Amino acid sequence: PYGNPGRWLNDRLAAGAKLIVIDPPRSEVAKRAHIHLAIRPGTDAAVLAAMLRVMLEEGLYERDFAAAHVDGVERLRAAVDRFTPGAAARLADIDADQLVEAARIIGATRRGYVMAGTGPNMSGAGTLIEYLMQDIQTLAGHWLRAGETIRHPGVLAAALEAKAQVAPPIPAYGFGGPMHARGVANTAAGMPIPALPDGMLVEGPNR
Numbered sequence: 001p002y003g004n005p006g007r008w009l010n011d012r013l014a015a016g017a018k019l020i021v022i023d024p025p026r027s028e029v030a031k032r033a034h035i036h037l038a039i040r041p042g043t044d045a046a047v048l049a050a051m052l053r054v055m056l057e058e059g060l061y062e063r064d065f066a067a068a069h070v071d072g073v074e075r076l077r078a079a080v081d082r083f084t085p086g087a088a089a090r091l092a093d094i095d096a097d098q099l100v101e102a103a104r105i106i107g108a109t110r111r112g113y114v115m116a117g118t119g120p121n122m123s124g125a126g127t128l129i130e131y132l133m134q135d136i137q138t139l140a141g142h143w144l145r146a147g148e149t150i151r152h153p154g155v156l157a158a159a160l161e162a163k164a165q166v167a168p169p170i171p172a173y174g175f176g177g178p179m180h181a182r183g184v185a186n187t188a189a190g191m192p193i194p195a196l197p198d199g200m201l202v203e204g205p206n207r
Contacts (some may be wrong), residue, residue, distance in 0.1 A: 010059045018109075022047060023119075024042055037096035043092035044120045049080040051103035056080070060107025061126045062141030066167040069166045076112060112142045126189070127172055180204065 013019060013032065021033040031037045039047055044110065055061050056077045066073055089096035106112060114137050120129045137143070144150065146164035162207075176186035181198030 015073050018105055020105065033103070035098055037092070037098060037102060039092035040099055041119075041195065042123065042125075043088070044123070045125045045128050046083055046088045046091050046131060047094075047099060048129065048136065049083035050085050050099055051106065052076065052104035052135055052139070052172075053080045054085060054100055055107040055136070058104070058107070060104060061139035062110065063142075065141040066139060071135075073139075075145075076135060106136060106140055110141055112137075114129050114142070119147060121189070122193075127187070131172075 009019070009029070009032075018034045019029075019032060020035045020037070021027070021030040022037045022039055023030055024038055024041050025034070026036065026038065030038070037047065056073070058161045076091075085096045085099050089099050093098075106114070114133045116129055116133060119127060123129070144162075149158065150162050170188070173187035174185050178185045179199050180194055182195045183193050184195050
């Protein structure tokens with residue numbers, strides 16, 4: 001939602017989109033949701049894993065897309081198998097039927113968006129949550145195909161030459177030189193914020 005997120009959301013809802021919000025408080029956005037899962041803070045990963053389990057168990061994913069472009073579906077199925085809707089719902093203190101309904105909506109929809117905000121992304125499980133969302137997006141086939149419009153090709157950066165191809169896996173963390181403090185290195189989300197104070201206070205050059 002570049003530019004004006006409120007208008008973007010209004011346009012999507014007016015066009016018939018269904019909004020699912022996973023957020024502890026009943027925010028202004030949550031009030032407009034078709035399904036609001038008011039989960040207990042810190043249970044995002046379990047809820048997303050349960051949604052993936054429903055999609056895989058009920059075959060609610062784009063099988064042709066997955067067969068052509070996805071590796072590891074069976075490994076993913078095994079990884080999320082213990083996250084039943086009932087178990088995840090009890091952990092998150094939400095209704096299991098609503099969790100299943102949300103997963104069915106996403107799994108049956110071939111055009112959609114799954115995105116997270118500050119809360120889950122800055123939690124201890126932020127990287128895991130992002131990967132689980134990528135799994136949901138990919139199984140549902142929520143990616144542009146050849147010939148479709150790219151709505152944000154970039155203005156101030158170099159022109160984007162888009163290609164209809166699958167990007168190979170890339171490292172999530174541990175690339176680039178290590179920091180003077182703690183020895184941690186860069187991640188796909190940027191440098192690790194908790195190490196910043198130590199990096200500032202370490203004795204020696206380049207601090």
